[in-house]
Amino acid sequence: MSVDSTEPQGERLQKVMAAAGVASRRVSEDLISAGRVTVNGVVVTELGRRVDPLTDQVAVDGSAVQLDTSRRYVMLNKPVGVVSSLRDEQGRPDLRQFTGGYEERLFNVGRLDAETSGLLVLTNDGELAHVLAHPSFGVTKTYIARVRGAVTPQTIATLTRGVELEDGPIAADRARLLERSSASQDSLVELTLHSGRNRIVRRMMAEVGHPVIELVRRQFGPLHLGTLRVGQMRDLTKVELGDLLTISRQKDSK
Helix, strand or coil: CCCCCCCCCCEEHHHHHHHCCCCCHHHHHHHHHCCCEEECCEECCCCCCEECCCCCCEEECCEEECCCCCCCEEEEEECCCCCCCCCCCCCCCCCHHHHCCCCCCCEEECCCCCCCEEEEEEECCHHHHHHHHCHHHCCCEEEEEEEECCCCHHHHHHHHHCEEECCEEECCCEEEEEEEECCCCEEEEEEEECCCCCCHHHHHHHHCCCCEEEEEEEEECCEECCCCCCCCEEECCHHHHHHHHHHHHHHHCC
16 A cells, blocks of 8 residues: 655745745735635635645735745946946946846846946846837836927827827827926926837937936836936835835736
8 A cells, every 4th residue: 555755846925925025924914814815816714734835835914925036126326327237349338337236147027228227127037028118018207308498288188189200199198297398498307108200209308399307217017116326226226116016026927
């Protein structure tokens, strides 16, 4: 008579949650018992549930949790003059000066042109990077542009209604005038788009007669640059990461 000696697969859910930094094991058990935890979209209340950190998707109160502790997520306020590449063929300053101090091989999610500063995400999570960077998934980005000339409400309306560029029509999801200077004859405009086209903000503003002087990306999806100074970087908070992963999983499941 044979005896089945197969070991239970995976690790206990509360142990994995604690290792991921969600909460202590005891608090994680309370969250599970209260029905606030889902595994692959299904509410789990039994404390004996086992999961595979590499394949199972866990969420707490609807916010996704990254169980794979080998993943790294970093926000960089990219300076002007740095290209969004890990090795520039023309020898220009690139992202290696920021990624060199990490054990993980980080790469950038999407791009900012060399003349644009602002929020850039660096990660070693290829799946999340694909969803966030691909324009078909519609993750929005918000830019602050200082442009030449006095922008009018009519111009703002044109930007949201749409303009025709050489590679097709484009419209801003949102646009607003932040400031107009009569002294310097320039304006400050906020634009939100989900397009991933190359130099799209610069081309849109040139099309409406207001070339960009200075451009900063302040927001990428749920992430805000906040007070992070130019050239500085930091790990994403648990809340920020949860928001990003939640978006990624929702869009990836469609």
